Amino acid sequence: MNIKKIGVLGSGVMGSGIAAHVASAGCQVELLDIVIDEAAPDKLAEGALAALAKSKPALAMHASFLKKIRPGNLRDHLDRLADCDWVVEVVKEDLAIKRELYGRLEPQLKAGAWVTSNTSGIPLKLLVEGRTDAFRKHFVITHFFNPVRYLRLLEFVKGPEVDEAEALAFRTWLEEALGKEVVPAFDSPTFIGNRIGIHGIMATLHMALAEKIPFEVLDSVLGDAAARAKSAAFRTADLAGVDILAATAKNVYDLCPNDEVRDTFKFPEFLQYMLDNKLLGNKTKQGFFKKGPKDAKGKKTFLALDPATREYIPQVKRDWPILKELKGLDDPAEKVKTLLTSDTEAGRLAWRCIAPNLTYAVNRLGEVTDGPLNVDRAIKNGFAFELGPFETWDTLGVERVAARMRFEEQPIAPLVEQMLAKGITSFYRWEHGVPVAQLNPKTLAYDPILEDRRVIILKREEGRGKVIAENGSCQLYDLGDDVACLSFRSKMNALDDGIIGLMEDTVQKHVPGRFKGLVLGNQGQHFSAGANLVMVLNAAKDKQFDLIEEVARRLQYAGRMLTYAPFPTVSAPFNLALGGGCEMTMACQRTVGHAELYIGLVEVGVGVIPAGGGCLQMLLRMEEAMAAKGELGPMPKVKAAFQAIGTANVNTSFDEAQRNGYLRRTDRRVMNKAFLLHEAKQEVLKMAADFQPVKERTLRLPGRGGSEALKMAVRDFQLQGLASEHDAVIMGELANILCGGDVSLVQEITEERILELERQAFTRLCGYEKTQARMDAILKTGKPLRN
Structure with missing residues (x-):
């Protein structure tokens, strides 16, 4: 399936979010809404597009993608949908309005175009109801979660008229092109994610009000502490x-009269008070919580918000x-x-x-x-839980959970009673920590869970005996097809001696003669949060500067091995x-990076400069x-590199980092993180078919004159109060590196020389008390210190 142009009908929060996301995927978008002003008939869609440009966090992966969205209106521009491959309706939740719109829309559609509703x-x-067979055959519900860019869940509901093979092709496109976790759901009110997720929030709200438990106290045990x-x-x-x-709770209450805990979805009077007084959360800057004074x-x-006084008070x-x-x-199961x-x-x-x-x-x-799998996929991807409900059952032990519920006189699900009566004690059958069958x-x-060829799970590969070498910080896997993968597993995947050592052995010993190439990838929470700052700080405090320079040298040369590997x-x-x-x-x-990649050289924020080859690579x-x-x-490349490193900015998407x-330009984006290792492996195989080794380069740099010009600019920032004295010291070291040190314009500077300047400057900066204070602050608070 090749979808290139999409119509989005409705430009509200969800409609504009969908438009931004599909535009970020590379599609052309027609964004249409109703006419509320005859003098400016496209006002709503144009306003939504303007709001997208200002959204924080950004709803498009780069501002340039918004150029792919053309605003219009539903009265004058339905003909623009004639060449759309997919039209998604996101208008008001009113059946009559939707049906009337479909009646006007159907004559405009090209044969085979998909129409979906976000209801x-x-x-x-x-x-x-009332639509033709041709319309019904290509109509499904695609329920996105807000914000569309950041929440992966997309619930997919199809009717009996839709061909299974065509629906599968559409779902596959949604997974690959939009990066969504597409979960098939039954045609039941609020589907999977909201039905179960909102139950959890409403039940917790009733408890908070009945027992006078502060909202923030409950949140403290239901967030990161619970792997959520x-x-x-x-x-x-x-x-x-x-x-x-x-609104979601009301839908369940109104449409599910036989729900066994229906009253959980009934509004407490306090919730109605919040609605009446526009305490709607972030959109009105006050909800259950709001910002207080500094x-x-x-x-x-x-x-x-205190339910008793209905005033905002300091958090408990x-x-x-x-x-x-x-x-x-770190392990979600262990945490839960x-x-x-x-x-x-x-x-x-x-x-x-819970x-x-x-x-x-x-x-x-x-x-x-x-089955359990679709529920877990929906909750994990719609509410950002690390474990779904059924994974939680199995983690705790079905027998133990049922015994505790029985002891506490809580109701036990009939299915659980049936399972235990037959000696069934889990919702999944597990192999090597991965579910392979579901109840x-x-x-x-147990029905087998079919493996998707596009999904590589390293934990499963480990259980299959695919680990070639390992230590406490990383593992080297055989991914099959003669491709290896070096995977980090340290805390926050911080680079340490173990990773550097196995990286050296991988390039020198394990890959040559056995594999076609190497993927550097893992499946932790993050790819890598940087070098092991604790080790650097401790060495600096102990004045072990030779050790610091040696660690920097090893990291630099591990990087060079990756660059110049054969x-x-x-x-x-x-x-x-x-x-x-x-x-x-x-x-x-x-x-080959995930679209949601947050990448940057941030060392200046902790009082140093990049010393693992970052200055060289940026040049x-x-x-x-x-x-x-x-x-x-x-000079142009030096100025650009100086600004990139000196501002310590973090790029907030793959596209931003590329620009x-x-x-x-040769690097490639993958929208669906689940497919990332597979796509990286395919890239290795593609490169291996016609491999050309990277050749070492030399650089023409401006020398002392260039560094003095950059330092002068930093002094101007100091005078304006935008940089501290220590900032100027750091930036002076950076300027010296990027300009090649004390050289003339006619000299060609080797890569080795830049690396030498890097590690020497890094070591010097580690000796400053103010740098050590910055490192200490980031480790303790997670926030940079400007001293």
């Missing part, structure tokens, strides 16, 4: 909109030791098990919130979808690739970028 409250069979989104329950409601929470130290504060904080313990755990089995106030509170939702999820099987609730047998090397970064993680990404010959890339613009000579020179 979550109106049954599909009612939407297509940091926004937990009530901050999630503020993000999505309290009105959206209420404290004595100038830090932001947040207030919580519970100093529960277990919450600190949980921060040290530790919290929910803990005989502590925090553990008991989390259990009381347990009813576990039962509710079981009772929805057969109503919202056919069929009708037959109580075989293809491809990095597969995602989420955070900062500092050293950015440097190793740039060191590889090619990058080389900026030379290419400037040459493409016709800006030749020594800013961090990634090359």
Whole structure:
């Protein structure tokens, strides 16, 4: 399937978000809305497009993609949809309005064009009533989650008239082109994600009000501590909109009269008060929480709404030791098990919130979808949980959970009773930590979970004996087809001695003669948050500067091995690739990165400069970028590199990084992170078919004259109060490196010389107390210190 042009009908929050996302995928978009002003008939769509340009966080992956969106209106411009491959309707949740629109839309459609609705409250069979067979055959519900760019879930509901093979082709395109986790759902009110997710929030709200538990206290045990989104329950409601929470709950209450806990979805009077007074969350800047005044130290504060007084008051904080313990755990299953089995106030509170939702999820099987896997996929990708409800059941142990519920006189799902009566003690059959079969609730047998060839799961490969070499920090895998993968597994995938050592052995010993090439990739929370800053800080405090310079030298040469390897090397970064993680990404010959890539050389923020080859790589890339613009000579590339490194900016998408020179034009974006390692592997095989080794280069740099000019600019910033004295020291070192040190314009500077200047400057800067203070601050607070 090749979808190139899309019509989006409705330019509200969801419609404009869909338009931005599909434009970011490379599609042309017609964004149409109703006419509210005869003098400016396109006003709504034009206003939505203008709002997209200002959205924070950005809803398009780069501002340039918004040029692909043409605003218009539903009265005058329906003919623009005649060459659309897909039209998605996102208008008001009113059946009569939608049907009238479909009646006008159908004559405009080209043969075979898909029409979808983003509804979550109106049954599909009612939407297509009165439409032709041709319309019905290509009509489905595609329920996106907001914000569309950042939440991967897309619930997919089709009627019986839609051909299964055509629906599969459409779903595959949505997964590959838009990066969505497409989950098939039954045509039931609010489908899977909202039915189960909103139950959890509403049940927690009723508990908070009945027992007078502050909202922020409940959120403290339902966020990161429970391996869930940091926004937990009530901050999630503020993000999505309290009105959206209420509307979804009302849909369930009105449309599901036989729901066994229907009253959970009934509005408490307090929720109605919030709606009446526009306490709708982030969109009105006040909901369950709002920003407070800055404290004595100038830090932001947040207030919580008190249901008793209906005033915003300072948040209550519970100093529960277990919450600190949980921060040290990376494995989601271990985190959830530790919290929910803990005989502590925090553990008991989390259990009381989560347990009813576990039962509710079981009772929805057969109503919202056919098996546990789709429920878990929906909740994980729609609400940013790390474990779905059924994964949680299995992590805790079905027998143990049922026994505890029985002891506490909580209702137990009939399906769980049936399972235990037959000796079935899990919802999944697991192999090597990966589910390979799921329970069929009708037959109580296990149905195999079909493997997608595009999904490589390293944990499963480990269980299959595909690990070639390993240490405590990383593993080297055989990915098949003569491709190897070096995967990090340190805390935050920070680069340390173990990673550097196995990287050296991989390039020198393991890959040559055995593999066609190497992928640098992993499946942690982040690709790599940088070098091991704790080790650097401790060495600096102990004045072990020879050790610091040696570590920098080893990291530099590990990167050089990746660049000049006699075989293809491809990095597969995602989420955070900062500092050293950015440097190793740039060191590889090619990058196949996830669209949601946050990459940057951020070392200046901790008082140093890049010393793993980052200065060299930025110079080389900026030379290419400037040459493409016709800006030749020594200084343009130096200025561009100086600005990129000196501002310590983090690029907020693959596309932004590519346009800013961090990634090359030959590097490739992957929209769906689940397919990233597969696509990186395919790139290695493609490169291996006609491999050309990278040749070492020399650089023409401006020398002392250039560095003095850059330092003069920094002094101007100091005079304006935009840079501190220590900032000037750091930037002076950076200027010296990028300009090649004390050289003349006619000299050609080797890569080795730049690397030498890098590590010497890095070591010197580590000796400053102010640099050490910056490192200490980032480790303790996560925020940069400007001293």
